[in-house]
Amino acid sequence: MRRNSTPELIPDKVNPRLPGGFNVPPFGIQQTLAVIIVCIALWAVGAIWLGVQAASQWVGGWQDDIHIHVYLDTANASQEPELRSALEAIPQISALRKISPEEAARWMQEWLDNAGLNQKELVSRLPITFELSLNDEQSQFLFDDIRDAATRHGGAVNESEVDMAQAHQWIAQAEYLAWFASLILALAMALIISNTLRMMLLARADEIHLMRLMGAKEWFVRMPFILEGMLLGGIAGIAAWILLWPLLLGTGEWLEMLQVDLNMWVLLLPLLLGGALVGAFGALVATARVDSSEKAG
Amino acid sequence: MQQLMLRYPTGKVALSGVTLDIHQGQFVYLIGESGAGKSSLMKMLYGGVRPSSGQLSVQQIDMREAGEARIREIRQRTGIIFQDHKLLFARTVFENVALPLRVQGWKTERLIPRVRKVLEYVGLADRLWSYPQALSGGEQQRVAIARAMTANPSIIIADEPTGNLDIETASRVLDYLMDLNRQGATVIMATHDLHLLESHPGRVIQLHAGSLAGGDL
Numbered sequence: 448m449r450r451n452s453t454p455e456l457i458p459d460k461v462n463p464r465l466p467g468g469f470n471v472p473p474f475g476i477q478q479t480l481a482v483i484i485v486c487i488a489l490w491a492v493g494a495i496w497l498g499v500q501a502a503s504q505w506v507g508g509w510q511d512d513i514h515i516h517v518y519l520d521t522a523n524a525s526q527e528p529e530l531r532s533a534l535e536a537i538p539q540i541s542a543l544r545k546i547s548p549e550e551a552a553r554w555m556q557e558w559l560d561n562a563g564l565n566q567k568e569l570v571s572r573l574p575i576t577f578e579l580s581l582n583d584e585q586s587q588f589l590f591d592d593i594r595d596a597a598t599r600h601g602g603a604v605n606e607s608e609v610d611m612a613q614a615h616q617w618i619a620q621a622e623y624l625a626w627f628a629s630l631i632l633a634l635a636m637a638l639i640i641s642n643t644l645r646m647m648l649l650a651r652a653d654e655i656h657l658m659r660l661m662g663a664k665e666w667f668v669r670m671p672f673i674l675e676g677m678l679l680g681g682i683a684g685i686a687a688w689i690l691l692w693p694l695l696l697g698t699g700e701w702l703e704m705l706q707v708d709l710n711m712w713v714l715l716l717p718l719l720l721g722g723a724l725v726g727a728f729g730a731l732v733a734t735a736r737v738d739s740s741e742k743a744g
Numbered sequence: 745m746q747q748l749m750l751r752y753p754t755g756k757v758a759l760s761g762v763t764l765d766i767h768q769g770q771f772v773y774l775i776g777e778s779g780a781g782k783s784s785l786m787k788m789l790y791g792g793v794r795p796s797s798g799q800l801s802v803q804q805i806d807m808r809e810a811g812e813a814r815i816r817e818i819r820q821r822t823g824i825i826f827q828d829h830k831l832l833f834a835r836t837v838f839e840n841v842a843l844p845l846r847v848q849g850w851k852t853e854r855l856i857p858r859v860r861k862v863l864e865y866v867g868l869a870d871r872l873w874s875y876p877q878a879l880s881g882g883e884q885q886r887v888a889i890a891r892a893m894t895a896n897p898s899i900i901i902a903d904e905p906t907g908n909l910d911i912e913t914a915s916r917v918l919d920y921l922m923d924l925n926r927q928g929a930t931v932i933m934a935t936h937d938l939h940l941l942e943s944h945p946g947r948v949i950q951l952h953a954g955s956l957a958g959g960d961l
Contacts, residue, residue, distance in 0.1 A: 465839060465846040654832055660790070661895075662819030663847040 466654055472647070472671055481643040482683045488632045488639075489687035489722055493714050494694060495625045502621060504707045506614045513612050515581065515593060516546075516605040518574040523601035527575055533596035534577060539589045541582035548573045584612045633725050636683075640676050640729030648672065648737055655737060669737065673730040680726025684718040748798035750784050750954075758784035759954045762798070766932065768898065771925040771946035774934040780951040782934035786901050789932065790822045791815035803898065820848055823892030823929075827904040829884045831876040837863065837887050838872045844895040858894060866890045866920060882913035889920050893929075900924060902933040906940065918944040 464473065519530055534543055552569040556562070579593065590609050597604050648655070658668050688711070695702075695711055702709060748762040759781045766772055774782045787793045789802055791810065800807040803821065805814050823844075831840050838859055845855040863869050866886040876884055885905060892900055902921060906914035918940055925931045931946075941948060950957040 464835070465842055465852070466835075653830065654835075657830060657832065657843065658847055660792075660819060660824055661844045661847040662816040662822075664816065667847065 466651070466658065466671065470671055472651075472675060475647075477643050477646055478675070478679060481639055481679050482686065484639050485636045485680060485683035485722065485725070486686040486690070488636045489683055489718055490690050492629050492632050492721070493687055493691045493718055495628055496714065496717075497691065497695070497709055497711075499618070499622055499625050500709055500713075501702060501705070501707045503618050504709075505705050506618055513581070513584070513608065515579040515590075515608050515612060517577045517579065517593065517597045517602050518605070519577075519597075519600070519602040520574050524575060526600040526602070530596065530600035530602050531577065533600060534579065534593065537589070537592045537596065539581055539583045539586045540579050540593075542580040544578045544580075546576040546578050548575075551576050581612065585615055633721070636680070636722075636725045637729040637732065640679055640726050641733040643679070644672050644676055644730050644733035647675070648733060669730075669734040672734050673727055676726035676728075676730025676733070677723040678726065680722035680724065680729075681719055682722075683726075684720070684722025685715075687722070688715050688718045745795075745801070746799040748785075748788070748800055749796050750781070750788065750793060751796040752793075757954055759788075759795075759951075762951075762954075762956055764949060764956065766930065766947075768930050769925070769928055770930055771922065771944075772930075772932045773941060773946050773948045774932065774951060775936070775938065775948060776951035776957065779953075780957075781954040782951055783903055784954075785951070786903055786932060786934060789899070789901055790819050790824060820844075820895065821898050823895065823897040823900040825885075825888050825892045825900065825902040825905045827907040829876070829888040831884055831887055831891075833876050836873050836875055837868060837879070840876065840887055841890045841894050844891060848895060862890045862894045865893075881908055882910075882916070885909060885913070885917055886920070889917065893924055898929060900929050900931045902931065904934050904936065906935060906937050911939070914940060915943060 464470070466472065517530070517534065519527060531543065531545075534540060548570040551573050552566055555569065555573070556564060556566070581589065583589065590604075590613070594604050594609075596602075655668055691711060691714065695709060745765075746763050748759055749757070750759040751757045762781075762785065774785065776782055784793065788795055788800055788807060791807060795808050802818055805818055807815075807818075810818070832843070835843075841862060842850075842855050842859045845858060850858070860869070860872075863872060866889055868883060868886055868890065871879060871883065871887075876887060879887065885908075888905070892902075900921065905921070906917050909917060914937060921931050921933065922944055925946075933946075
């Protein structure tokens with residue numbers, strides 16, 4: 448506050464803080480707190496989606512190489528041609544290869560780290576094995592068809608491999624949960640911003656009342672609060688994005704081991720725009736009930 | 745206005761059967777005891793409350809039927825002065841006075857000379873960047889007058905603007921309002937300070953219990 452005895456002239460370049468319209472009010476402690484809380488929530492949303500992105504890449508990485516093995520006991524060897532035909536008739540199977548007992552035994556020896564098993568004995572005990580390559584593991588009844596073909600002819604499917612091949616379903620479920628969590632967090636963020644702006648509205652009730660008495664349009668009265676809400680959300684979005692980098696850098700080695708290469712830039716716009724959208728929604732909720740007895744009409 | 749009646753939702757009848765005309769350029773005093781209906785009548789003039797029955801036209805706009813846009817139009821052409829000033833204490837004198845222009849969409853560069861001129865007129869050019877709480881009661885009322893006149897309104901409604909002021913300051917406030925009236929604005933002022941009527945004559949309308957008491961004085 449300046450109180451001079453000499454006249455204070457208005458300088459040529461002056462930027463008074465006039466309310467209303469597109470003028471955003473100055474930030475106070477409440478707004479800063481709201482930004483911090485919304486930033487934490489947006490960080491959580493970003494981390495969830497980074498996790499989904501990582502899981503998708505990881506699953507996608509090994510799912511391309513996955514094969515399903517169908518076993519037929521040597522006692523049922525007579526069923527082999529029928530089983531082969533039944534499996535070849537399934538359209539989602541792109542290739543079918545019979546693995547020779549020698550190859551299977553060699554692979555098993557390697558897997559058991561050359562445990563010194565008798566190769567001949569191993570070959571005689573191993574079942575007849577078909578290796579199936581799939582062209583569409585997401586097909587709805589594929590694994591049921593394979594299981595059905597195998598059991599009809601005395602065979603069995605490696606169920607662990609089936610579970611692995613169906614991992615895309617887990618990812619889809621995880622994505623569904625991620626959307627759900629994002630929605631809940633978005634509502635919480637909108638509530639925080641709405642509450643903050645409601646306090647601002649109460650603090651500026653006299654100003655709003657006066658502007659209406661002077662004939663201000665409703666958009667003119669409400670626009671600063673909507674802009675403020677968008678700004679709060681947008682700033683929180685950028686801050687959350689920046690704070691996700693340490694998470695990415697901290698897990699870098701682990702991600703590299705899983706052959707996952709996450710793209711942080713993909714999250715920048717969603718976090719920024721998502722934050723602004725949530726802020727605008729919160730502001731709309733807060734200003735929806737701004738009423739005064741002097742409102743025109 | 746004709747047979748104007750105002751009943752609040754609580755059932756209280758604030759005005760009843762008020763018929764009078766106020767022409768552009770008049771200086772009108774509304775007098776009467778507390779609760780006589782002065783403030784209610786003035787609120788109706790800027791659309792703060794709507795008449796319950798009767799007819800009220802302000803600048804050819806029917807205030808009973810007017811939509812929000814027309815009410816806003818009236819308010820933009822009306823300067824309102826309150827007894828308690830209703831200044832924004834978190835904003836400077838300059839910002840307070842610039843508010844009506846800002847509401848009307850004036851750009852900052854355009855409103856600066858206007859605000860400067862108005863504040864010079866009320867003798868507060870040296871208090872541009874002061875906050876209202878640093879001003880005396882008389883100075884605050886002058887800021888309120890400056891705010892009311894800054895958009896060059898055709899009607900000035902003043903609700904007991906001298907209520908909290910000493911005689912000398914009140915007289916100065918009246919001088920400003922008289923001057924604005926001479927420049928063409930219609931001034932409607934509610935007051936209890938009947939002694940001011942001698943030094944600053946004008947048309948007097950007396951209200952009593954929501955009705956005109958003995959017509960114009």
